[in-house]
Amino acid sequence: MNTVSVRRRVDASPERVREHVRDVVPFMEAAGFDTVELEGDELRIENRVGILGIELTLELVDDEDATLAYEQRDGVFESMRTTYHVAPDDGGSEVVAETTFALDVAVVGDFLDTTVIERQRKKELSAQFDYLEALGDT
Numbered sequence: 001m002n003t004v005s006v007r008r009r010v011d012a013s014p015e016r017v018r019e020h021v022r023d024v025v026p027f028m029e030a031a032g033f034d035t036v037e038l039e040g041d042e043l044r045i046e047n048r049v050g051i052l053g054i055e056l057t058l059e060l061v062d063d064e065d066a067t068l069a070y071e072q073r074d075g076v077f078e079s080m081r082t083t084y085h086v087a088p089d090d091g092g093s094e095v096v097a098e099t100t101f102a103l104d105v106a107v108v109g110d111f112l113d114t115t116v117i118e119r120q121r122k123k124e125l126s127a128q129f130d131y132l133e134a135l136g137d138t
Contacts, residue, residue: 001079002114005098006125009089010132017086017093018067020135024060027068030131031124043070056080078102095132097125 010017021027028036028045035046043058056075063069063083072080080101087094099121103114 001100001102003100004118004121007096008129009092009094011092014086014088014093021067021084030128032127
């Protein structure tokens with residue numbers, strides 16, 4: 001398993017940050033995905049990584065310790081899970097996102113490797129944190 005973790009302090013209350021994280025469609029769109037569709041607990045995203053288009057079907061899952069958690073149900077990974085945690089931090093919030101994944105080599109082949117996935121995922125998570133910072137306590 002591989003892990004990508006991003007942490008950032010946001011100048012907004014934990015309640016406000018959690019509200020924006022749980023507003024799943026705009027929060028996922030902030031990552032830069034080309035398509036984001038939510039139906040019940042099923043989330044479908046599409047994104048281009050280099051010359052490869054990636055489609056994932058994710059399921060929002062209950063995780064009492066996380067503000068938001070989802071797992072891949074169908075896609076290029078053997079397994080993939082992402083969690084977001086929000087905690088108070090000196091008048092603001094600390095947000096931690098962590099994605100653990102294993103690549104399905106038979107599906108991905110030579111187009112992607114863990115380095116490409118890790119770099120892309122850090123970019124997506126950072127863009128989501130930029131979105132949270134821009135919203136602040138408004």
